[in-house]
Amino acid sequence: MPDLFRVGLFVAGVAILVPACSEKPKLDLKSAAVTGPSAAELVPIFKMGGKSTDVQRQAKEQEIKGKIVEWSGLKVYEVGKHGEACYKIQTSSTDDALSTFVHTCPGDDATKAAIVALKTGDRIDVKGLVDDVTVLRSVDIDPALVSVHVGGAQPASSAPPTPTPAASNSATAPSAPTTPDVTISKVVVKLKNGFGSHKGKYVGVEFQAKAIVKPEKGALVAVKASCKVGDDTMVDTSRALGLGLDKVGAGESKKGDVSFWVLQPLEKAPTSCTLTFGTEVGLGDPEMNLGAYCFTAPNAVVSGVCPP
DSSP states (O other), X not given: OOOOOEEEEEETTEEEXXXXXXXXXXXXXXXXXXXXXXXXXXXXXXXXXXXXXXXXXXXXXXXXXXXXXXEEEEEEEEEEEETTTEEEEXXXXXTTBOOEEEEEOOOSHHHHHHHHTOOTTOEXXXXXXXXXXXXXXXXXXXXXXXXXXXXXXXXXXXXXXXXXXXXXXXXXXXXOOSSOSEEEEEEEEEEEEOOTTOOSEEEEEEEEEEESSOOOTTEEEEEEEEEEETTEEEEEEEEOTTSOGGGOOTTOEEEEEEEESSSSOBSSOOSEEEEEEEEEETTSOOBOOSOEEEEETTTXXXXXXXXX
């Protein structure tokens, strides 16, 4: 078991200290000085389609690792649960912030309730330690203090809220439009062994996308996986970057694939996964509007969400 550190969640202006959920040097984040950059400073360097080079991004990544950052107004995309007490909050990329994975472990019912109540589009403030920058240029903040904007109004531009596994303990797919621009079929799920030093299991998904009308330029298929691994619900989102959806003509079909947890494999294979499909343009916020499929180990896949 890792050492216990002091990490907390602010609820209605009250700071509640809780144990951290990862093996980090002991630190008091509440009183720690901010040593890292603002969220906006990192956007030009790490945003997809930007002008920075690999060398510049690698240098900035090494510079910010281990720094304390304090970022406000991050937009919640998803909440996942780890074990009995820990949560990972995923936030979306915006014009003034990169996407993040924020780790915290509330130690009482009040703080758990605040996290469980979060919806897609809600806003949080974060103070924490930069642990890593992922392959898709999200910032991993672990451990963290999180301030929930309780009762705060969503910006008019926010996507409609979607239920999260943490809030409902089940995955619920958004209703697909009557005539979607793209349809998904022939979904196959493969549980694969990690490679090299990455021990464990990761999830590969293959599918066929058919364009009903020609997709707009820059359109991608995004897939959200909500998987049961023991008592945990693990959540991740991946994009079919190699599909080239905007190159598919009306009425044409093309195969695509995505993978989940390749670089951070699961400790054991999931027993079931709800896979929710959607579209996005330019690596923005995906609109999960293409329906869902339920995978049940070892290899069954049916249309619809998995039962709770």
